[in-house]
Amino acid sequence: xxxxxxxxxxxxxPIYYVNGAPHIGSSYTNIACDVLARFKRxxxxxxxxxxxTDEHGLKVKQAAEAKGVSPQAFTxxxxxxxxxxxxxxxxxxxxxxxxTEERHKKAAQAxxxxxxxxxxxxxxxxxxxxxxxxxxxxxxxxxxxxxDKDTMIxxxxxxxxxxxxxxxxxxxxxxxxxxxxxxxxxxxxxxxxASRRNEVMSFVKGGLRDLSISRTTFDWGVPVPGNExxxxxxxxxxxxxxxxxxxxPDTSSEEFQGFWNNAFHMVGKEITRFxxxxxxxxxxxxxxxxPKTVFAHGWLTVEGQKMSKSVGNVITPEELISRYGVxxxxxxxxxxxPFGNDGNFSHENSVNRINSDLANGxxxxxQRTLSMIAKNCEGKVPHHADFNEEDLAVLNDAYGVIESVxxxxxxxxxxxxxxxxxxxxxxxxxYIDAQAPWTLKKTDFTRMETVLYVLAETIRCLGILVQPVxxxxxxxxxxxxxxxEKARDFTxxxxxxxxxxxxxxxxxxxxxxxxxxxxxxx
Ligand code: ME8
Numbered sequence: 224x225x226x227x228x229x230x231x232x233x234x235x236x237p238i239y240y241v242n243g244a245p246h247i248g249s250s251y252t253n254i255a256c257d258v259l260a261r262f263k264r265x266x267x268x269x270x271x272x273x274x275x276t277d278e279h280g281l282k283v284k285q286a287a288e289a290k291g292v293s294p295q296a297f298t299x300x301x302x303x304x305x306x307x308x309x310x311x312x313x314x315x316x317x318x319x320x321x322x323t324e325e326r327h328k329k330a331a332q333a334x335x336x337x338x339x340x341x342x343x344x345x346x347x348x349x350x351x352x353x354x355x356x357x358x359x360x361x362x363x364x365x366x367x368x369x370x371d372k373d374t375m376i377x378x379x380x381x382x383x384x385x386x387x388x389x390x391x392x393x394x395x396x397x398x399x400x401x402x403x404x405x406x407x408x409x410x411x412x413x414x415x416x417a418s419r420r421n422e423v424m425s426f427v428k429g430g431l432r433d434l435s436i437s438r439t440t441f442d443w444g445v446p447v448p449g450n451e452x453x454x455x456x457x458x459x460x461x462x463x464x465x466x467x468x469x470x471x472p473d474t475s476s477e478e479f480q481g482f483w484n485n486a487f488h489m490v491g492k493e494i495t496r497f498x499x500x501x502x503x504x505x506x507x508x509x510x511x512x513x514p515k516t517v518f519a520h521g522w523l524t525v526e527g528q529k530m531s532k533s534v535g536n537v538i539t540p541e542e543l544i545s546r547y548g549v550x551x552x553x554x555x556x557x558x559x560x561p562f563g564n565d566g567n568f569s570h571e572n573s574v575n576r577i578n579s580d581l582a583n584g585x586x587x588x589x590q591r592t593l594s595m596i597a598k599n600c601e602g603k604v605p606h607h608a609d610f611n612e613e614d615l616a617v618l619n620d621a622y623g624v625i626e627s628v629x630x631x632x633x634x635x636x637x638x639x640x641x642x643x644x645x646x647x648x649x650x651x652x653x654y655i656d657a658q659a660p661w662t663l664k665k666t667d668f669t670r671m672e673t674v675l676y677v678l679a680e681t682i683r684c685l686g687i688l689v690q691p692v693x694x695x696x697x698x699x700x701x702x703x704x705x706x707x708e709k710a711r712d713f714t715x716x717x718x719x720x721x722x723x724x725x726x727x728x729x730x731x732x733x734x735x736x737x738x739x740x741x742x743x744x745x
Contacts, residue, residue: 231481232263232270237490238277238464241301242286245308246530250540251523254553256489257314261691262632265712271482273468275320276302280457281355284443294443298323308540313549313694320464331445331455331463333472337509349391349435354382358457360435392437399504400431412516414499416563419492419519423499462502486514495519518635521565550693551577557637574740584648586735592678593703593731595660604726607676608669614677617654620647621684625716644688651681679704680722687711699734
């Protein structure tokens with residue numbers, strides 16, 4: 224839960240490895256964070272929304288080698304693909320960080336020095352199993368036998384591990400076991416959802432070992448200050464990005480303090496250990512406050528299978544947009560899968576969901592109402608008489624639903640927040656059917672005007688409410704009920720901001736086309 228009096232909100236995605244082009248996995252996280260960022264802006268917060276790319280480490284270096292180009296040329300190219308995928312998905316990030324930037328190198332080295340000054344780092348020798356794919360060290364109890372004697376497999380992720388032996392700096396993570404457990408106990412909101420919190424807590428309860436935080440066998444990384452034979456372990460480098468973007472090592476600015484005290488990290492569930500164990504320990508060691516929450520969402524599969532190049536089922540953001548439109552894509556990803564759970568992306572379910580909620584639900588509500596107003600009320604916001612009980616029930620719902628939407632989003636329950644909004648859509652469609660303004664047109668014209676007014680006002684509220692999830696469609700809806708740009712934030716969800724009788728409305732146009740499964744998504 225954010226502290227509203229602070230009015231600062233800092234939301235981050237993981238920074239993505241630039242070893243391959245973006246797929247809908249990163250779009251999923253980006254969209255979720257974008258919805259939160261847009262929601263908070265409309266709710267009066269100062270928002271900083273950060274995403275970016277994680278460009279160092281062996282995995283990226285090896286991908287560059289496979290292409291026969293230098294790591295810098297390779298990362299420049301792939302980082303541009305990640306950054307370029309944001310605008311087409313309408314991602315409203317305020318900053319894009321690349322770990323190869325100078326500002327980041329400076330921040331990562333400054334954090335290292337803080338840890339060193341605090342006496343939390345020592346030089347020793349590392350000997351153990353390392354998975355390049357996960358950029359992670361594993362202990363024997365986390366491994367299963369591999370295809371040959373030199374290779375082990377990480378039981379959880381399936382990544383191949385090789386034995387490494389080299390001089391390395393270590394962070395005294397073992398000293399943080401109790402401190403972390405006490406922190407998790409005192410701050411149940413720190414790791415969400417609860418299932419992930421339980422997993423992390425049982426891992427930490429097993430006792431932590433000191434963590435190897437530098438490498439000497441390659442040089443594609445941030446040099447360790449004072450000993451440039453070493454580069455930093457890619458995760459200590461990567462995690463620091465969240466501080467870099469706020470201007471670290473300068474912690475004195477209002478921007479740093481406001482945002483860092485209200486920081487929310489959104490990550491996929493496979494990287495909770497890094498964000499919920501290593502990161503808070505580094506921050507404690509550097510005497511910095513911890514983020515409010517790390518939320519670990521579930522894993523997306525496609526038509527029931529893990530997305531993989533070899534299966535050939537990787538969905539790109541472009542494909543998603545070309546089939547469903549930007550808003551349709553954003554909507555289905557958040558509406559179909561309870562956030563936090565693993566979820567399957569299916570074209571059939573997506574088409575059905577878009578048709579039922581958007582084309583038949585919200586789209587039809589707007590089309591029926593606005594075309595009746597165009598034909599019967601000279602295209603102007605109609606007059607209304609006193610509202611009766613049915614009218615007030617719909618209007619009060621339209622003004623009040625923001626409370627449950629806000630509560631849902633504060634708990635990262637996107638699907639529940641959307642269910643609330645679409646419950647209102649269904650209620651309004653039920654109201655139009657029950658009131659039958661097409662019949663009232665012949666029997667009681669004044670009552671028809673009132674009913675159409677109630678519906679237009681409900682559409683205004685719905686337009687405001689769906690902005691975070693479907694910014695383009697919301698803007699079209701709000702244009703059609705002549706709501707000015709300034710009157711679109713959540714403070715306008717009150718009767719004081721209701722549509723003014725007699726306001727001229729533009730010619731109505733359909734906002735959500737119906738999709739055909741056979742043609743569009745067979
Ligand atoms: O882990 N379903 O980068 P990464 C859901 N660089 N989300 C998915 C997904 C899927 N199938 N595939 C990817 C890294 N994601 C590190 C992070 S942060 C300091 C460093 C999303 O390129 C999800 O957010 O492997 C996941 O955590 C992230 O992409 C992993 O991106």
